[in-house]
Amino acid sequence: MASDANDASTGTGKTAIGKVRRRKATSASVLITDKIADWGITIGGLMVIVAVFGIMVFLAQVVVPLFLGGDVRDTRTYQITPAKPVAWISTDEYQTIGIRIADDGRISSFHLDTGTPLDSAELDFAGRQITAMGSTADGYNLAFGFEDGTVQFGVIQPKIEILPGDALPTAANKLNDRDLTDGTAVYSRIPGNQLRRVSLETKLDEPQAISEAGRPIRAIDYRIGGTAERPTRSFVTVDGDGVARVSRTETTVNLLTRQARTRVLTSTLPDLPGGIRVTELLMTSRADQVYVADENGTIYRYDTRDFAAPVLAETMKAFSGAERLTVLGFLNGEQGLVAGGSEGSVRIFYRLQPDNAGTKDGYRLTLIRELEPHTAPVVNFAASQRNKSLVTMDLDGNVWLRHNTSEQTLLKLERDALTDEGTQMLLAPRNDAILIADRTGQVNYWTFQVPHPEVTSRTIFGKVWYEGYDGPSYTWQSSSGTDVFEPKFSLTPLIFGTLKATVYSLLFAIPIALLGAIYTSEFVHSRIRGTVKPVMEMMESLPTVVLGFIAALLLAPIVETWIAAVLLAFGALPMSLMLAAYLWQALPSQMKLRLDGIPKFAMMFVVIGLGCYIAYAAGPLFENVFFYGDLKAWTNGSIGTGLPFLFLVLLPLSFLGVSYVFGRTVGTTYRLALRDMPQNRASLVDLGRWLAMLVAAGVVSYILAASLTAIGYDPRGGVVDTYVQRNALVVGFVMGFAVIPNIYTLAEDALNAVPSSLRAASLAAGATPWQTAMWVVLPTAMSGVFAAVMIGMGRAVGETMIVVMAAGNTPILDWNVFNGLRTLSANIAVELPEAVQGSTLYRMLFLAALTLFAMTFVINTVAEVIRQRFRKRAFQL
Template structure:
């Protein structure tokens, strides 16, 4: 009989061909999975980096410097006519135009200076000259006998044999005889014209006058009939410059020392001195006084090198006053100043021949370069501001200018800017308007503020409900009920946000406006009612309470919530009538002084909170449910209550997951587009008022990107907004990951 020791133990062979093949296949699968995961992760990182680089690529030109390059230089065309009083070109920079001292109007080829046409002044040599505006192409001459002649440049473009041909000409909209604007020889002239009337102001050696030409259309002949009226103007000694406001309400008369008198000329039969303003600091002399585009801002250049901006601002009594806004300063004296035709930019020429180009609103200097010697006397912009013409002792110099985005600076994007027509510096986003003189306003502060405001109110609603619901569902609810509740809540995340925005904007917002009393009463009544019901339930006999299985008690709250909500809505008119005189919105607006907009942050809080709740709930519930049962059972075995176990064991252990849920929910709220687009009113204002709307970065991108011109300042500013949103999300996620790792290390040993 053999013993166990005598029995031969079977040997296991791990190197059979089958096992070797199995190990090779498994190793191959492991390597393939590793490579696939590495490629996938690297692709995600690469895609994010490419998005970032592309955004930077589109945004970078906004902050790149401008450049200027000389193209042509030649002697002054028609030198025999004298130096230039005015210099410009047409839009294509092919035909130049200058007005000479003797009144001749000369068209010349910008490329070589050859004279195309020389139009002699119909009346003779002028004693004063003025430009109505660069955009209207209208100029005016005053003569010894007091007449004023108005001339207008005209360009006709044809394409013979497929080649562009620009034919210039001069038109006289008020005839070649001129308008009798004074009975003395004017030394200074200003003119302003529109479809309804024209105003002419002249100043002589000892007197001044204003002439108003009113235009009336004869309904029978459809001819324009002109009616002239004239009035004497208080004389300002040592007059240097005249300006008539764009609406022809005010006349500004400045002397050599910069003392300016503002006259009200709305009724020229009763001209009133409105106010007097000192435009120049120190002992400087006035060099030039001109309007920016739009004829609202007066730009004043003086011999000390300072250029200041002024425009009318209304005071508390609704009276307009010409107010100093901002300035730029040069180290040396100025010789001339030129305005851009289509933007709020200007250029200065100093006594060293240095040309500087600025944008008035952003206070940004984009060019500061010496282009001539000290003999330079005049500069002017081409209509598109892509070329600059400079006149010096050698003739005319033409420069190509590359200055695409002068209106953008960090201060104009993130700081308060004092815009024309505003009573004070503000944060404003307004990218377009109906008129050509509009100045875009590209402050991203209202959009960033609106983004944070929408996210705050959404999280204010979503976080408490989602986390508390997740805690109860994962820890206290019966497993059978949990298996039904969790999928239903997660299914809410599948609802398209455009549907939620549609319902919020067209149904919920009007309903909330009509039932504000119900909304506020629900916030008070519902929690108190639930607590009261819970207290009553806890005092019922056990025989009654045991009828409901443990963990199914939340089902009892459904009728409680429905009934309390119905009571609040039914009592809303009664509450409004007895406590708010039947108009709670009027009480909020009139008595509390709080503005109310139907589509407001409260609507967004409810709608976007509803969209964010499933995300936070699902991640939080999984984190709590994943806490090892041994921890909870050990805590309970040591005598801790369910609540103590939840607060001291479960929540700290699940805190990394809960924090991640909140951050992911916040990211969803910050990047939400359709709900805020349809339910906020899209008003870019900075007001934390819960009854006011807002505009977010994401909604602004959705609205304006399809309408922006590719490569324009507006287009690149929108990409900057996208980059800000990208950066904000990246920073928040980075901080969230750091905090999550810290919490994991802190509570990982529990």
């Protein structure tokens, strides 16, 4: 009654209770917020996927042109004034005018694009007939041999002048959209309101008598060298009697009187067969090698380093069987020799220095590769002045543009079949046009674009035999200090360097990070864990450029100075901790309880410090005993054998083997016996057992090392070799230091996420904390631990600044822990600022980025698959 009255007076009752009751329906604001969050997360995830896909598409877009080959931009065929057999043709680098010389000395120039005749001239040879002609590599400095045994030198080249924009002659006629002419020169408008004037320029020196009996010169080659103060002119000739001579003129200028003095030295090449019919004659720019070839394909190579006494160094056949030699010439740089044959063969030879050369100068012409053969005899050849490209033409008029290193046939062009030998071919100075002129006045002119002739999948990922190398190799070298340098773009050493840096850094980081995560998760007090984990996470905030700076300028010199102590520390530190752990077990229980917690944690650092000091103090003794007193000399292979190093490497494996055998044989009996002993005594017995096993492992390791040494195995030249200050060991230290926080934090979180009920059940079943951690907690958290390791690997693969500063940046294929490396990311960082946009180097760096992208994608995909398997197994527990 009272209750009812109270309810009536207050007006509460069911009504009041209804007011405080929770609503069963979710409010509209919560639903809207949830929907917005759902859409936001979905859109954000999709945008991330789109961004990653966009990056991949952009990288691929830049890379694809590397593999597209070349294309012909324009083809012109026109007639100019017929001439006697064409002896020589040339053009300027802007492809403005063409220059033709007939074998009677008449010079004519014409507009290259339209064929319009321009200025002409005639060289004054005083009625002498040209019987041979040669030129320097640029084609502008010429040497003429005559029927009376004399030689005459000249310069015939396009003269290029830059004029003001108003200097155009009023009578100039338009040739095409770019060029105008006044009948003698061609004018082209260029940016800056200027004109480029291209005209014919000729210069002829006085003749020199070479053949003593006045015999005609049948072949000649010509090179210019020396310096501006002391220019040299070297040439080689063969006369009608088959006598070959090398000559050199050296001009010196008196600094006081400015008078020039020229000294001439001539020698006869010995040992040429009598009556030889020389078809090809070549001389190198340094005038240290001369090649004489006859029609049967025999090449006589002379060593002319001693100009006064040349030596026949080697005789070899360019082709086997009855195939005749029809073409012989140098590639750019004069390290590669091109030989064309009567059956269409095109062969490339390098002059190498093998151990068993069997020649007088220790070098031998070696066949490196055979390019795609023609179907008719090869009759002409022209080499690029910029790279290792070449053009060959056969008797049927097939003109093929090739590249030596990549072995590609880049373009296949056609013209009319050749009817005589009076046809000349030229590859333009900028490697973007081919010019052919014959005696009938027909000119074939192709312009083309082949931006990346040296790139194929084989040159990027396979072995390539480059000029100057003893054999095929994986090489990255994008630039050099000479114009004839050939860039080498193999990504294999960069991929290898990336994997090498990752492996050595993870070998250092994974054990420390995972054991640290297990220790702080399963064994230390929560207060210590609350201090240690934030400190480890703060390590991740250290800039890698600072770590790289410290590694390069501080750590690398210290490691180099104390390398023996550093190596000893790898064994001294774990041994010290293990010994301290066994001694800790022997302490009375009351003392262990008093020292548990922070004192125990502090004692660990004391033990680590003692281990470091022991390694430092015992380092010299360790070096004397195991490395014959000099570790660096030992790594070079100068002293000692590999037995001591094998002993050290096999010792941990031997200990694991001994432990396994002990556990499988007397392990159970031993553990039961320990239970019946007092704790202190059992701890000392266990320490003795550990020491005995260590001695047994040492014996086993020594036997294995001695056996491997006896059969001839030496680890030097593999994982250990010549010591370099900035090496993979230093990179492993510092990059491991950068990776540890990633692995530790994620692994520790995964271990802590394991339900406490599993730990309690394991401990209740009689398992020790260590057994619980290893056989219950760790398998349950394996998916998270594995993900932590893979994220750490991803961090190591993409690391840049540490590798740039501490690894030496040497792109080599070598597992030697004591030398450097170059990674994909470091290569991009170092070379991208120097790469011209659109160049081969620029696109190769983007290919390196795409390769790095693919590597991380594959690693992460495999990691996710494995993580899901671990996770499925964990859920089944």
